[in-house]
Amino acid sequence: MSSGPQSVRVVVRCRPPSKEELTKATPQVVRCDEAGQVVALIRGTSSASTQQKAQTYEFDQVFGPDATQDAVYSAAAADIVGRVLQGCNGTVIAYGQTGSGKTHTMCGALGGGEAWPCAGIIPRALHHIFAYTEESQAGACISLSCSYLELYNEVLTDLLSDGASKVDILEDGKAMVLKGLTKCTVSSCGEALALLERGTVKRRTAETLLNSQSSRSHAVFIVDVCVREVTSNSELVERRGRLHLVDLAGSESASRSGAVDQRAKEAGSINRSLLTLGRVITALVEGQGHVPYRGSKLTRLLQDSLGGNASTCIIAAVAPTAQCREETASTLDYAHRARSIKNKPQVGRGGRRGCVRQDRLLASEAIGARILCPCVCPFFLDVHAHAFSCLIGMQVTSTSIKAPNREEFEQFKQQVAERQKNGEEGSGAAVAGVSCPCLPWWAAGVPWASRLPMAR
Numbered sequence: 001m002s003s004g005p006q007s008v009r010v011v012v013r014c015r016p017p018s019k020e021e022l023t024k025a026t027p028q029v030v031r032c033d034e035a036g037q038v039v040a041l042i043r044g045t046s047s048a049s050t051q052q053k054a055q056t057y058e059f060d061q062v063f064g065p066d067a068t069q070d071a072v073y074s075a076a077a078a079d080i081v082g083r084v085l086q087g088c089n090g091t092v093i094a095y096g097q098t099g100s101g102k103t104h105t106m107c108g109a110l111g112g113g114e115a116w117p118c119a120g121i122i123p124r125a126l127h128h129i130f131a132y133t134e135e136s137q138a139g140a141c142i143s144l145s146c147s148y149l150e151l152y153n154e155v156l157t158d159l160l161s162d163g164a165s166k167v168d169i170l171e172d173g174k175a176m177v178l179k180g181l182t183k184c185t186v187s188s189c190g191e192a193l194a195l196l197e198r199g200t201v202k203r204r205t206a207e208t209l210l211n212s213q214s215s216r217s218h219a220v221f222i223v224d225v226c227v228r229e230v231t232s233n234s235e236l237v238e239r240r241g242r243l244h245l246v247d248l249a250g251s252e253s254a255s256r257s258g259a260v261d262q263r264a265k266e267a268g269s270i271n272r273s274l275l276t277l278g279r280v281i282t283a284l285v286e287g288q289g290h291v292p293y294r295g296s297k298l299t300r301l302l303q304d305s306l307g308g309n310a311s312t313c314i315i316a317a318v319a320p321t322a323q324c325r326e327e328t329a330s331t332l333d334y335a336h337r338a339r340s341i342k343n344k345p346q347v348g349r350g351g352r353r354g355c356v357r358q359d360r361l362l363a364s365e366a367i368g369a370r371i372l373c374p375c376v377c378p379f380f381l382d383v384h385a386h387a388f389s390c391l392i393g394m395q396v397t398s399t400s401i402k403a404p405n406r407e408e409f410e411q412f413k414q415q416v417a418e419r420q421k422n423g424e425e426g427s428g429a430a431v432a433g434v435s436c437p438c439l440p441w442w443a444a445g446v447p448w449a450s451r452l453p454m455a456r
Contacts, residue, residue, distance in 0.1 A: 008306070008341040009060045009313040011076045012039050012332070014320050015101035016065035027322040032064035039318075041329055057332045059339070065320065069108055069117065073124045076313045080243070081128045083311045084225055087239035087347040091246065091305035092121055095335065096317035097327035098250030105315055106247040110197045121315075122221050122245045123193055129225060130189040136229065143226040145183045146192055148199035151297055152217035153269045158182050159199030159219070169300055176303070183224065196221060204266075216266045218273065218298055221245040239347075244305060248274070248298075251327060273298040278334055280306055285340045306338075311345045314338050 014030050031040040031054070039062055040054040061075045080090035094102035108120030133140045148159040149167055156167035160182045168179040186192045204216040223243040230236055249270045276295035283291040284307045293303045305312045316335035318328045 005342040005344055006311060008338050008343060009076070010316060010335050010339045011061040011063070011072070011313060012057075012059045012316045012318065012335065013063040013067060013072060013101065013105060014039070014065055014318050015104075017320055021321050028320045029322045029325050030318060030320040030328060032062050034062050034064055034067075037062050039332060041325070041332060043325075055329070055332075057336050059316075059335070069105075069120060069124070072105060072315070073121050076315050077121045077125055078128065080311050080313055081125050083345065084223075084241035084243045085129065085132055085227055085239070087227075087241050088345045089242045089244075089304060089310040091244040091302070091310045091312045092125075092315065093246040093248065093302070093305065093312070094121075094315045094317060095248050096250060096331045097319065097324060100250060100317035100319045100324075100331075102250060102315075102317045103247055105317060106245060107196070107200060110193060110200070122196055125223070125243065125245065126189050126192045126196070129223070130192075132227070141228045143185070143228075144187075144192065145185045145224045146195050147178075147181050147183050147222040147224075148195065148219070149178070149181060149222075150203055150217040150219045151273070151301070152204055153266065154273070154297055156297060159202050160184055160195060169297060176300070181222075192223075216249060216270070218249050218270075219247045220301060221247075244301075244310070246302070246305075251330070272296065277302070281334055281338050281341065285337050305343075306341055307343060309344055309346045312341075312343055 012032070014032050017026065017028060029042040031042065032038075033040070037059055039057045039059065041057070043053040043055060063072055063075075077092045080092060084090045092106075094106045096102055104120065106120045106122055108123070109115035109118035110123055129142065129144060133142050146160075150157050150159055156169070156178075158165040158167050158181055165180055165182070167181045170177040170179050184195055186195065199221070200219075203219055221244075223245070225239075225241050225243065227239045227241075228236060229239075251271055251274050273296040276292060276299050279292050279295065280299050280302075282288075291307065293299045299306075304310045314335060316331050318324075318331055
């Protein structure tokens with residue numbers, strides 16, 4: 001199932017001026033019209049005729065310096081997280097120069113309580129996913145795993161491993177595989193946030209003239225989501241989606257940031273990968289036959305997000321002051337072009353795409369209710385419980401399985417007979433795809449099999 005071509009959504013956020021910029025009365029050259037979704041970049045410094053000297057850009061959403069974290073999440077990420085819960089892949093990318101507020105937008109404050117209003121997109125997305133189970137009326141069960149990696153000087157590193165674990169990008173048919181990347185299964189939002197905090201501490205940062213905590217690497221937080229629900233017509237529906245949350249290192253001028261030696265090398269690597277990202281955007285917008293995804297590991301990681309099958313939003317972070325005008329203009333130019341990129345989000349296939357699978361239940365009971373099975377032997381009930389647990393990804397005990405009454409049993413036999421007639425593999429269990437030890441007996445016409453004990 002496909003939802004058709006979908007443009008990459010682009011949101012612009014302008015940070016407020018810093019205390020130092022306010023003290024020095026640095027001229028501000030960015031004007032945000034949130035109602036009109038327009039950003040104006042003033043080219044001159046004179047107050048006269050500023051309207052003639054302003055270059056305007058229109059985007060899907062524009063946020064000025066006073067925008068809240070919640071408002072940015074609602075506009076940029078909430079819809080994408082909802083699509084991931086429905087079985088699509090999704091990506092949110094923060095892009096912009098160093099010191100423009102990308103990490104604040106993506107991570108923000110990681111603690112809860114009073115710090116929650118400052119929480120960024122990643123913690124809010126995790127909270128959104130786990131809240132879905134509480135709000136669902138279909139008894140949704142979510143299995144979730146998290147991974148966290150950084151790209152530093154074109155070397156991928158696992159931020160959740162105990163040591164410095166290198167990650168390699170491999171191709172498995174049409175799918176990209178990240179060899180060596182840790183996947184940590186979590187059962188609560190708190191556990192996921194602890195992983196985010198643990199990995200963020202290991203991420204490489206350094207002080208420059210433009211940013212006291214400048215990220216020296218690109219970081220990608222990956223969330224694999226599996227949602228299982230029972231529909232009104234007794235179908236167990238399984239949806240799998242993947243969410244990429246990307247905090248890019250900022251482009252910078254070595255002369256302005258004061259980067260030397262190792263910092264200058266890091267800046268060069270960051271700028272080269274971002275330059276390749278710009279070439280990819282240009283190639284996609286212009287419809288070029290060759291898109292240089294392999295020019296950098298960054299663009300290989302983002303291949304599905306730009307021109308692929310993911311729902312994608314780019315948050316272009318900009319600084320408001322005159323000294324950042326050149327970098328701001330570059331960010332706005334590329335962000336505006338990125339709006340023309342078309343992705344094709346898809347649901348219902350494997351590989352790189354999200355996956356939806358349905359298994360029919362014999363009983364119209366939600367997951368967690370008792371499961372019907374025509375066998376009441378204690379040994380066989382334990383076998384079934386293990387098989388059910390493996391299939392639906394939830395713990396099922398033998399006490400959750402009950403024998404059907406005579407009417408249910410006859411209906412059960414008829415459904416299995418129809419499956420066999422259609423050439424499908426028969427199943428004597430309540431969930432399709434699990435073989436019941438009873439099945440060979442009565443399916444083969446063994447006389448005493450029909451006299452299995454029935455619930456009255």
